[in-house]
Amino acid sequence: MIIDLLVSNYRILLRAFGNTLTIALISLVFATLIGLISSLMNLSRSRILRAVSRFYVALIRGVPMIVLAFMVYFGLPYLLKKMGVSGFRIPVYTASLITMSLNAGAYMSEIIRGGIQAVDPGQSEAARSLGLPYNKTMRLIIVPQAIKTMVPAIINQFIISFKDTSLLSVIGFAELTNQTQVIIGRTNAIFEMWAIAGVLYFVSCTLLGQLGKVVERKLANGN
Amino acid sequence: METKIKLENITKSFGKLDVLKGISLSLKPQEVVCIIGPSGSGKSTLLRCMNRLEEVNSGSILIDGVDITDPSVDINHIRENIGMVFQHFNLFPHLSVLENVMLAPVELGKMSKEEAKANALTLLEQVGIHEKADVYPVKLSGGQKQRVAIARALAMNPDIMLFDEPTSALDPEMVKGVLNVMKDLTKRGMTMVVVTHEIGFAREVADRIIFMDQGKIVEEGKPLELLNHPQEERTIAFLNEIL
Numbered sequence: 001m002i003i004d005l006l007v008s009n010y011r012i013l014l015r016a017f018g019n020t021l022t023i024a025l026i027s028l029v030f031a032t033l034i035g036l037i038s039s040l041m042n043l044s045r046s047r048i049l050r051a052v053s054r055f056y057v058a059l060i061r062g063v064p065m066i067v068l069a070f071m072v073y074f075g076l077p078y079l080l081k082k083m084g085v086s087g088f089r090i091p092v093y094t095a096s097l098i099t100m101s102l103n104a105g106a107y108m109s110e111i112i113r114g115g116i117q118a119v120d121p122g123q124s125e126a127a128r129s130l131g132l133p134y135n136k137t138m139r140l141i142i143v144p145q146a147i148k149t150m151v152p153a154i155i156n157q158f159i160i161s162f163k164d165t166s167l168l169s170v171i172g173f174a175e176l177t178n179q180t181q182v183i184i185g186r187t188n189a190i191f192e193m194w195a196i197a198g199v200l201y202f203v204s205c206t207l208l209g210q211l212g213k214v215v216e217r218k219l220a221n222g223n
Numbered sequence: 224m225e226t227k228i229k230l231e232n233i234t235k236s237f238g239k240l241d242v243l244k245g246i247s248l249s250l251k252p253q254e255v256v257c258i259i260g261p262s263g264s265g266k267s268t269l270l271r272c273m274n275r276l277e278e279v280n281s282g283s284i285l286i287d288g289v290d291i292t293d294p295s296v297d298i299n300h301i302r303e304n305i306g307m308v309f310q311h312f313n314l315f316p317h318l319s320v321l322e323n324v325m326l327a328p329v330e331l332g333k334m335s336k337e338e339a340k341a342n343a344l345t346l347l348e349q350v351g352i353h354e355k356a357d358v359y360p361v362k363l364s365g366g367q368k369q370r371v372a373i374a375r376a377l378a379m380n381p382d383i384m385l386f387d388e389p390t391s392a393l394d395p396e397m398v399k400g401v402l403n404v405m406k407d408l409t410k411r412g413m414t415m416v417v418v419t420h421e422i423g424f425a426r427e428v429a430d431r432i433i434f435m436d437q438g439k440i441v442e443e444g445k446p447l448e449l450l451n452h453p454q455e456e457r458t459i460a461f462l463n464e465i466l
Contacts, residue, residue: 125276126313126372130327130379131303140330144317 002192009183016179017200023175024162027100034101035108042113053109060106066167069099073171096173104161111153115146148219155212159205176200227252227383227414228273233282235268242268244438255415257425260435261461266418270385273416274305303331306376310388312368314360321356324375333379346374350404366397373404384408386417422466426450434458
């Protein structure tokens, strides 16, 4: 029964799974960039930059991702239309990527901030006393040390993001959950299809967790 | 008279706590000054003001005639000429000993990689640790770490060195090696400010000893004068405690 379902739907499942994995991966890259910028803003001396970063993090923490997805995909084009900008449409893939990146970016911001603050202040004092400017101190001394403490949290965030992609099914992004619904609509194999989807998520997340452990061990030995 | 470092009436507070209450001090080129005093007297803070790791509340600090309390001063450029050695070494753990020493000259465009490497190896030899060049700091003893830290500070070829209790975190048997390296520096004409509890070292190498207490300079003088004939009661009490 399940075998038959797999055989007849493996193409669509593979494509859906591929979409899930790639949107998680690409959004993690953007989220890391957003998180890096936001965390540096949060740690900067400028009150305005700090406020912007904190507001962003608070907003993402306080708004469910599903609401954010609706806002990006439906809300913004509607607002633009009302403001007189007609014909603006945002592709579902782009909306998904923006939603995921913004969402994970806020958590990455906190992870990176924590990692940077965990580095002994003596490190930056030593670097500054040598005459290194702030950006070089960050890039050469602080961030490389911070990354080590951040890796477990980043992998954890990636696993969370990977599962959060399922929420994008509500705006019609063709990821695993969305496509599972489509297949169920055609086959009516409700239990079997959700079991297949569940196993795919579970196995992927477990593998990601194992991969994380390997990376962690590599970094720990790197010294 | 030429002055290398000149502090004029500097004050510094952390919140409500006044740590430095009007300190004036000047050093001639090549002078070696040791600062002693009880913990909490402000001596480390005073030292850290000299390369602006701490910002003063008022007063001025002239290094080679340039007031580093002026916000428009390029402090990074000034710091290139002031080496600093910390109590807890603060070596960069993700870089090898050699990379620790090479980093600043290469990154700040002072030397090519080859020059910096040759320079670093020479310095490591001077501090007696060149055989550890490719090792990471975690593998070194405290005394070895501190000697690497001194080599790292020397790599930019500074003519001022600041030492913030450089032997306080060391096992007793490690202290001598570090002090010997510092003694060599005084012979090479380095201007040095050393916050220390090593009275023997201060007696031997300092041109002047400064005794600080409660954010003020209580007494200063040549080592033998100050150590053998202290004038102030607080100095006498402190010296009685530690000698």
